[in-house]
Amino acid sequence: MLRQNDEIKMNVSELLMYFRCPRQVYYLYRGHELMPDVSSQYIESLLIKELAFAYPDIVSAYSSNAEGMVESVVESLETELCRVCDNIELIHPGELEGASPELMEDARSAVSECIKQIGTNLASAINEHGKEELLSCIDPVKTDPILYSERIGLSGMPAKLVCHDGNVVPSVIKTGKYPENGVWNNDRLHVGALAMLVEEEYRKTVEYGFVEYARYGIVRKVIVRANDRRQILKIGNRVKKIKDGTMPDKKESSLCEHCNFSEMCSACSAKVSLASRFF
Ligand code: SF4
Structure with missing residues (x-):
């Protein structure tokens, strides 16, 4: 698990990138630019x-x-x-x-x-x-604040912090479709990670946040559970290992079609598969 003073720091954007493709985290950390x-x-x-x-x-x-x-x-x-x-x-x-x-x-x-x-x-x-x-869920008290947690070595920048029922909580703006109920799992973890940062900044437990599905003008409240926090720490640990040098498996998806790492990524998979035949 992540510990205080671990040298490799992470950003919430890297956790989000991990959800999309762990290999992009690997290449980006090694100085390649994602276009x-x-x-x-x-x-x-x-x-x-x-x-x-x-x-x-x-x-x-x-x-x-x-x-x-x-x-x-x-x-x-x-x-x-x-x-x-x-x-x-x-x-x-x-x-x-x-x-x-x-x-x-x-x-x-x-x-x-x-x-x-x-x-x-x-x-x-x-x-x-x-x-x-409605305004207390969407009207920011701060826009794009930079937050950092020393305890977990994680930084991040929520689109907004809002003040709802006297609580300062994160609100994220999503531009894709919304689920029938609640929020998508990755959106829940996004809010959860930001909530953990807000807690350290304001020294107060953050129990929930909001997801704004902006394409539809729909706002959903999301409760941050212990299991979300557990997941965030686990994913953070994986991101840290990737940054430390572990090449993750290729996660083939529609993203690969427009990914400028594609050539390098296929060559790398071919090398791994060749090596696995000998060792
Ligand atoms: S080509 Fe696909 S698997 Fe490889 S880095 Fe890009 S998105 Fe990830």
């Missing part, structure tokens, strides 16, 4: 994430059961999307370097198609839970 696949879906995710930062301001302008609320929220979101599209290349210049205007336009129109659903869901959350409750 994003700048597809329309990738740009869509950046746009949605930026748009989500405007949800608190939009929500704060409405009260429960206001007449024509869905239409007004949708209109505000459309205005905000225009602003986000104008600024996105200034906010993410590295990630969008070389993105063609056609690709940008495809992403913009895909996000535009989500806006009605986002507006409907935000409006129904205002009606169901009240504006103040």
Whole structure:
């Protein structure tokens, strides 16, 4: 298990990368650069994430059961999307370097198609839970704070810290689909790892956090359980071993198709398989 003063430190982003592909952790730590696949879906995710930062301001302008609320929220979101599209290349210049205007336009129109659903869901959350409750789950008291736990040698940067019922808790923004109930397992562990960092910063147990499924305007609360903490420490230990030199097995997935480590990764697997025939 991880111990205080272990020399190799980790970041929450490396735990998330481990979920996707442990080998990417290995290559990245050894100085190789992971190039994003700048597809329309990738740009869509950046746009949605930026748009989500405007949800608190939009929500704060409405009260429960206001007449024509869905239409007004949708209109505000459309205005905000225009602003986000104008600024996105200034906010993410590295990630969008070389993105063609056609690709940008495809992403913009895909996000535009989500806006009605986002507006409907935000409006129904205002009606169901009240504006103040919704705001306490999504309105940040800090944005992108850098947190560090000396005890587990882990750092991380939650998209937001929110103050809910007097508790400072992490909130993460996800741009993919949401599950029927609760949150995806990896999202639960993401919140759990950040909760452990917030605990050390604020010297108070963090029992829960939030996941914002921004493409749909849906917010889910997630309780951080002992088993989540156990899993996080276990995965952290594996990441540490990888950084220390253990090459993980290749995890073949759709990710491999656009991974710029692919050639090096296949060559490495071939070498391992050849060696296994002799030893
Ligand atoms: S090619 Fe596939 S298995 Fe290899 S590093 Fe990339 S994503 Fe991981």
